[in-house]
Amino acid sequence: MTRNGERRWAEGLCVGVLLALTACASRAPVVTQVPAPPTLSVAQVARLLPAKVKGAAEREGWAGDVLAALEAEAIPAAAPEVCQVLAIIEQESGFQADPAVPGLPRLVRQKLDSTAGRLGPLGRRLLDDVLAAKPKGAKRTFGARLDTLRTERDLDRLFRDMLAYYEAEYPAAYAAADLASSLFGPSSFAGQNPVTTAGSMQVSVRYAVEKAGPDADPVAVRESLYTRAGGVRYGTARLLGFQAAYDAPLYRFADYNSGVYSSRNAALQAQVSRLTGVPLATDGDLQLYDKDGEPRGEDSQSLQALLLFRQRYAPDLSERRVRRDVEEEKTADFEKTDTYLAVKRVYANRTGQAPAYAQLPQVTLKSVKLSGERSTAWFAKSVDARYQQCMARHRQPAR
Numbered sequence: 146m147t148r149n150g151e152r153r154w155a156e157g158l159c160v161g162v163l164l165a166l167t168a169c170a171s172r173a174p175v176v177t178q179v180p181a182p183p184t185l186s187v188a189q190v191a192r193l194l195p196a197k198v199k200g201a202a203e204r205e206g207w208a209g210d211v212l213a214a215l216e217a218e219a220i221p222a223a224a225p226e227v228c229q230v231l232a233i234i235e236q237e238s239g240f241q242a243d244p245a246v247p248g249l250p251r252l253v254r255q256k257l258d259s260t261a262g263r264l265g266p267l268g269r270r271l272l273d274d275v276l277a278a279k280p281k282g283a284k285r286t287f288g289a290r291l292d293t294l295r296t297e298r299d300l301d302r303l304f305r306d307m308l309a310y311y312e313a314e315y316p317a318a319y320a321a322a323d324l325a326s327s328l329f330g331p332s333s334f335a336g337q338n339p340v341t342t343a344g345s346m347q348v349s350v351r352y353a354v355e356k357a358g359p360d361a362d363p364v365a366v367r368e369s370l371y372t373r374a375g376g377v378r379y380g381t382a383r384l385l386g387f388q389a390a391y392d393a394p395l396y397r398f399a400d401y402n403s404g405v406y407s408s409r410n411a412a413l414q415a416q417v418s419r420l421t422g423v424p425l426a427t428d429g430d431l432q433l434y435d436k437d438g439e440p441r442g443e444d445s446q447s448l449q450a451l452l453l454f455r456q457r458y459a460p461d462l463s464e465r466r467v468r469r470d471v472e473e474e475k476t477a478d479f480e481k482t483d484t485y486l487a488v489k490r491v492y493a494n495r496t497g498q499a500p501a502y503a504q505l506p507q508v509t510l511k512s513v514k515l516s517g518e519r520s521t522a523w524f525a526k527s528v529d530a531r532y533q534q535c536m537a538r539h540r541q542p543a544r
Contacts, residue, residue: 183223185212193231195534218385228539230377231531238347245295394532396409399521403429412502412503414450425446425450432447452464470484506522
């Protein structure tokens with residue numbers, strides 16, 4: 146064999162090894178005759194809760210709801226899965242089924258004032274009249290109730306009571322029954338409500354409604370989130386209800402905060418950025434999305450960089466194929482697309498490194514529930530610390 150032939154053979158072998166590593170990192174490992182980890186009982190899960198959760202009945206109640214949520218998702222209740230759920234609950238609510246939202250009355254008044262102003266003089270008058278009203282048998286006006294709101298459940302029920310009062314007392318007032326609905330109606334509640342997550346795991350209300358299915362009553366789903374069982378049920382599904390080849394729970398915690406497969410997609414963004422030289426925000430979104438989570442019409446910087454990658458390194462890929470593949474970015478099947486595989490293959494070939502399957506996405510968090518600026522990486526690491534503490538409790542012998 147000539148020296149050039151030896152070099153090409155060696156390079157081919159190297160790339161082959163790297164691609165094999167990439168393939169392992171891009172799909173879940175094959176399980177071969179490995180015994181399933183033992184499932185935990187209510188008593189064992191209760192022992193894993195942090196010490197601040199007082200009372201045997203309270204601890205066992207949380208434990209039972211966690212086990213029921215895992216069973217609903219057909220996920221074995223082994224210690225790692227249980228501790229992941231418990232870590233999210235501790236981080237998001239400190240084991241409160243319906244946690245209080247600091248400054249909620251002020252936030253809601255700002256939203257209502259803004260909406261009433263857009264509706265014109267009648268909107269402003271309607272808002273003032275309804276907030277000043279006191280239904281028969283009630284001890285406080287709606288405005289007084291608003292000023293003492295503590296939780297999202299309080300807000301939800303207040304809105305429904307105000308709408309019912311208006312429809313009963315003033316069905317034709319201002320010649321616009323839908324005016325009240327635009328301020329207090331169920332269809333507008335999400336727009337008026339500054340808080341979009343609820344329950345002990347602070348799961349997205351939109352996610353919970355979608356998870357419940359088209360036949361479910363959105364109001365009933367929201368009410369269930371305020372219960373311990375409902376909050377844990379939907380939060381557990383959001384955390385563990387999708388397949389990903391993450392080698393550590395840290396990445397699931399990041400995905401819980403910034404969206405499914407954000408950690409996987411952030412790694413791809415970093416690799417495309419290195420190959421093309423285009424600076425990209427590794428936020429885990431390859432497309433642009435609107436406030437309802439639907440893709441927008443214009444191209445994101447990540448998509449533009451992928452199209453540039455296609456031109457330089459994968460001319461066999463069509464632009465149409467790249468665009469269609471990117472539409473799968475929130476699914477497990479994205480890893481099977483030609484675009485995903487091409488990026489991994491070219492990255493291994495040109496850098497001599499096995500491309501990472503996941504990395505923490507860089508997303509700045511803005512929420513009415515946060516007192517300062519935080520990031521998805523901060524959230525994931527904070528939850529992971531709680532997860533490690535839970536696993537440490539699991540490894541301790543029972544007393």
